[in-house]
Amino acid sequence: MRIALENFTKTFGDTAVIENMNLEIASGEMLALLGPSGCGKSTTLFAVCGIHRMDGGRLLFGDKDVTSVPSQNRNVGVVFQNYALYPHMNIYENIAFPLKIRKDNKKTIDEKVQEIAELVHIPELLDRKPIQLSGGQQQRVALARALVREPDVLLLDEPLANLDAKLRLEMRSEIRRIQQKTGITAILVTHDQVEAMSMCDRIAIMDKGQIVQLSTPKDMYENPASEFVAGFMGNPP
Ligand code: ADP
Numbered sequence: 001m002r003i004a005l006e007n008f009t010k011t012f013g014d015t016a017v018i019e020n021m022n023l024e025i026a027s028g029e030m031l032a033l034l035g036p037s038g039c040g041k042s043t044t045l046f047a048v049c050g051i052h053r054m055d056g057g058r059l060l061f062g063d064k065d066v067t068s069v070p071s072q073n074r075n076v077g078v079v080f081q082n083y084a085l086y087p088h089m090n091i092y093e094n095i096a097f098p099l100k101i102r103k104d105n106k107k108t109i110d111e112k113v114q115e116i117a118e119l120v121h122i123p124e125l126l127d128r129k130p131i132q133l134s135g136g137q138q139q140r141v142a143l144a145r146a147l148v149r150e151p152d153v154l155l156l157d158e159p160l161a162n163l164d165a166k167l168r169l170e171m172r173s174e175i176r177r178i179q180q181k182t183g184i185t186a187i188l189v190t191h192d193q194v195e196a197m198s199m200c201d202r203i204a205i206m207d208k209g210q211i212v213q214l215s216t217p218k219d220m221y222e223n224p225a226s227e228f229v230a231g232f233m234g235n236p237p
């Protein structure tokens with residue numbers, strides 16, 4: 001589904017952290033929000049999922065204005081850097097949780113959990129508890145839980161930050177594979193330009209609450225609009 005922020009503004013106290021941001025993500029696209037720590041990436045993501053109220057502007061899911069729709073009534077899937085799995089539940093129950101909340105029947109839940117567990121390659125782990133899983137496996141569970149109810153948009157906030165270098169490489173291509181297989185619209189927040197370039201269709205570079213350039217990875221690398229972008233993309237003049 002197409003997602004659009006129009007003139008999005010967010011203030012904390014008297015400080016405007018984001019001012020009049022416009023951003024559109026095409027249906028089925030994976031877009032990176034890339035920028036240094038503190039530039040407003042997570043704030044933008046929190047507005048899309050509804051954790052934060054917007055102080056100005058509109059948010060559209062398809063043609064629907066969801067600006068005032070509370071978080072729990074938005075159909076979004078979220079993965080944070082700490083996977084936030086429910087420790088007392090087994091993996092099956094973790095993945096099934098969003099479906100139980102919306103009161104799907106048991107047969108539907110069984111089928112959907114099985115299907116998504118196969119998609120993320122963890123069908124043999126459904127009886128385990130989160131603590132018995134590796135970091136990469138836990139992240140697959142978090143992805144499964146985010147995707148199981150077929151959300152309008154998948155939001156990933158630094159999902160690879162807690163993984164060691166080898167797993168990070170593996171999960172980069174795994175997340176991209178799963179995103180393409182499901183055709184879901186996705187936003188990846190990261191401060192790592194290699195991650196953004198290798199995983200996403202387009203990159204929005206942010207600096208101090210503004211999008212300073214939005215383009216494909218190749219174009220961004222070859223034609224940076226400013227020294228800031230060039231430096232950030234690792235291709236300074
Ligand atoms: P990023 O995810 O790009 O590292 P954030 O979106 O978390 O950045 O933060 C953007 C700016 O907003 C930072 O200056 C941060 O200190 C500020 N900020 C974020 N959340 C809050 C909050 N709850 N209260 C006050 N300031 C905040």
Ligand code: MG
Nearest residue numbers: 041042043189
């Ligand atoms: Mg952040």
